[in-house]
Amino acid sequence: MTFEVPAHSAQAVAKPASRIRQKNEEAIIKAAEDEFARHGFKGTSMNTIARNAGLPKANLHYYFTNKLGLYIAVLSNILDLWDSTFNALSVDDDPAQALSHYIRAKMEFSRRQPQASRIFAMEIISGGECLNEHFSQDYRAWFQGRAAVFQAWIDAGKMDPIDPVHLIFLLWGSTQHYADFATQICRVTGRARLTKQDMETASDNLIRIILKGCGLTPPAV
Amino acid sequence: MTFEVPAHSAQAVAKPASRIRQKNEEAIIKAAEDEFARHGFKGTSMNTIARNAGLPKANLHYYFTNKLGLYIAVLSNILDLWDSTFNALSVDDDPAQALSHYIRAKMEFSRRQPQASRIFAMEIISGGECLNEHFSQDYRAWFQGRAAVFQAWIDAGKMDPIDPVHLIFLLWGSTQHYADFATQICRVTGRARLTKQDMETASDNLIRIILKGCGLTPPAV
DNA sequence: GTCTATACGTTGATAGAC
């Protein structure tokens, strides 16, 4: 698969989108998210997206140069949100408070944007070639910087000496599981869908186990 | 999507598969796993599978009635392995020893059969309609029975009073993450692939955090 | 900006010669 920046992205920045343009682009992106989240890039058809967006399929090609362009647009939308919460963690924070807050933020993301999480998961499982740009040298440096925050906490004796990298994967894996595997969770527990209450119970449990597992005392909040 | 049992499965049970048949079926299943793991059911083409199996595509339809039949065959292969380790947990076990062993077993599965994990993940993300049969009433009862093992440990005062259901999801999410998101893990850490050593370090960390988080002392092994 | 009509490759699946 080759990577190509959609031709319209520059345009969209240059001049403010018209009322119609904005409305249609939103409808298309929304419909595209639904399909990409269920069937991945290859398994999704422009036909279906067009039908669900309520537009003739030729219009998709007017707003987005091609299928890959649309996919990249959807993916970019997601990535912008994805890493921002992770940046909130800081060396000066109280580890228990910060970790607890981060877990809740990730779980809230899994609850409100499960589609986004699933598109990302599918893309990674499919090899993640569309994310080559995202996973650049900078990204790796950024990730190491984030891991260093945990290491600083450890060096200061504020938490157990755990490999920060694997702690991060534990945080990601356990929270994203509630978005990506929601179907299995519902089937297995007999729920129709995961309610806000379900997700809060899940968050409480994750915080309790992970914090204690790192030698931290959960905040009294 | 409708569910259909492949017509050949009964035949395969009835008479022992010929040498050729077995060899070809294995080649097809192997090639199918690779493709389904990368692109899911909809995104996979019989054409590609045939090419990678080194057979004309008409032969696929000889051995497996249709695409869905092949997919179900692959999926069944996986599910047989999937739950067996989980059944090893027993009320009479020492919780720390049993949990530690289970985490290692799941991680070993993620290392040796990452494709299987990914196919399962894709199927769940896609809605899991092909697993309706698998997620039956029986499965729910089985799951509750597994959760009851943890509850028994808790009632006996052997571990902290944690919601067993969410503990199970934590175990699943954190271990499967190393198979499903291996691409991301490699990009972010700069590794070309996850070695056996990497996976053992990861297991050690998971065991350390989760066991302590449940109020257990890791076994001295 | 919008949408009908259409080009043209690929899909899953089968027929029928070997």
Place this chain on the structure above:
DNA sequence: GTCTATCAACGTATAGAC
């Protein structure tokens, strides 16, 4: 059992009238 030839349906993408 194997494989070539072929089908209808669907895939992405575009041309060009409005």
